[in-house]
Amino acid sequence: MTPFWKLSAAGFAATAITYGPARMGFGLFLPQFKSVFGISTQSAGFVSSLGFLGFFVGLLVSQVMTNRTGPRLSIVCGLVAxxxxxxxxxxxxxxxxLSVGVLLAMSSAGFSWAPFNNVIHRKVEDGSRPAALSLVSTGTSLGIAAAGGAALLMSIGGISWRLCWATFAIASVVSLLGNWMALREVAGTPGPGVTQRWSLLLQPPAIPLLGIGLCYGATSAIYISFAADRIAQAGGVAGLPANASGGLVFICCGIFGLIGLFTGSAKASTGLPWLLRLLLLASALSSGLVALLPTSWAGVVLSAGLQGVYVMMMSAVLAFWSERLFPALPSQSFTAALLAVAAGSVLGPAAAGFASDALGATPMFLGTAALAAATAAALRSRHIRERPEPD
Structure with missing residues (x-):
């Protein structure tokens, strides 16, 4: 198997677990958790933010591990978590x-994705890197769709949510073993950029990257934390139990997210600035639909589909944008982008949970839509760069 396919498959499997059920599972099963553990919406926001704080810390620890021992240890530790x-x-x-479990599970995403920028930068030819990074990031789609399918079967067939989570843990073990074997060639070898200073990332071209990462983290975290509960509390879509609607949301999110495989082609066709604007507007429409049409089949499917496209394509954009903007720092630059995403993810659900309890779910989701739309309107093409500044 060529390095392109071996490493893309390993990364796909790792992100399928860590960015699928491990990162999305709390929001997906929130209606069940509310029922079993008596969680309020505000408390749910704090638990979700705690999990994203684990993601933030995982990113920092991952970078230290990658710099000292290479990317394999960090990826494996993430899958163990x-x-x-x-x-x-x-x-x-x-x-x-439950909160401890959510913290550990969500921290895994911080350990297990950014190091693949290091791996692919070293082992995959330059022309194939955007495709490989898109494959790695789109692994999330499979994980989300599988988690959504499990939740839907649980609601319809009376399967325990605990069995679903145990199945997720077993799948994580399989991914752990596969990555342990696939990444043997990069074990113990840090690779490029480890002697470079983080200050090299503090340049004007990085500001749009980090700002968009912050907005992306807040808006996507709010959606994945509360969309399923919003639909369930509104009564769900016709023909499905209220608690099954969350499964529908995440299945659609994962399936439509496979469009992320074409992120490179979309960027080539539209240019990076317009691709960013379109993705942010997709996020705004997604949040607006779940705010206003939470019981409509068309509204829910379109909302979830747009969110899936936004999550998968934006994550792929951040991966190859950071790698091309700072080619000497492939892992550190992506970690910086993901730290911005994580900061937004910590702040977003906590603020949204408070706003939902105080104002209601509809204003909260409309506010989330406004944030994405305002960010799209603020983008200026002249500030979006894809290459390092000339020496």
């Missing part, structure tokens, strides 16, 4: 234990 966290959620007897 995912396995343990999802196992703890499956067995959680109360909210504090």
């Amino acid at each position: 995912a396995t343990l966290g999802m196992g703890i959620v499956a067995a959680a007897p109360n909210l504090p234990v």
Whole structure:
């Protein structure tokens, strides 16, 4: 197997777990968690933000690991955290234990994605890197769709949510073993950029990258944390139990997210500035639809589909944009972008949970839509660069 396919498959599997059920599972199963553990919307926002804080810390620790021992250790540690966290959620007897499981599971995303920029930069030819990075990031689609399918089967067939989480943990073990074998060639070798200073990333061309990452983190985290509960509380879509609507949301999100495989082609056709604007407007429409049409089949499917496209394509954009903007710092530059995403992800759900309790779910989601639309309107093409500044 060529390095392109071996490493793309390993990254696809890792992100399928860590950015699928490990990162999205709390929001997907929030209606069930509310029922079992008596969680308020505001408390749910804090638990979700705690999980994203684990993601933030995982990113920092991952960079240290990658700089010292190479990318394999960080990726493997992330999959170990995912396995343990999802196992703890499956067995959680109360909210504090559940929160610990969510924290561990969501931290896995911080450990397991950015190091693949290091791996692919070293082992895959330059012309194939955007495609490889898009494959890695789009692994999330499979994980989200599988988690959504599990939730839908649970609601319709009476399967315990605990069994679903135990199944996720077993799948994480399989991904862990596969990545352990696929990444043997980069074990113990840090690769490029490890002696470079983080200050090299603090340049004007990085400001749009980090600002968009912050907005992306806040808007996507709010959606994945509360969309399923919003639809369930509104009564769900016709023909499905209210709690099954969340499964529908995440299935559609994952399936439509496969469009992320064509991110490179979309960027070539539209240019990066217009692709960013279109994705932010897709986010705005997605949040607006779940705010205003939470019981409509068309509204829910379109909302989830647009969110899936936004999440997958924007994550792919951040991956190849950061790698091309700072080619000497492939892992650190993507980690910086993801730290911006994580900061938005920590702030977004906590603020949204408070706003939802105070004002209601509809104004909260409309405010999220306004944030994405305002960011799209603020973009200026002259500030969006894809190449490093000349020496």
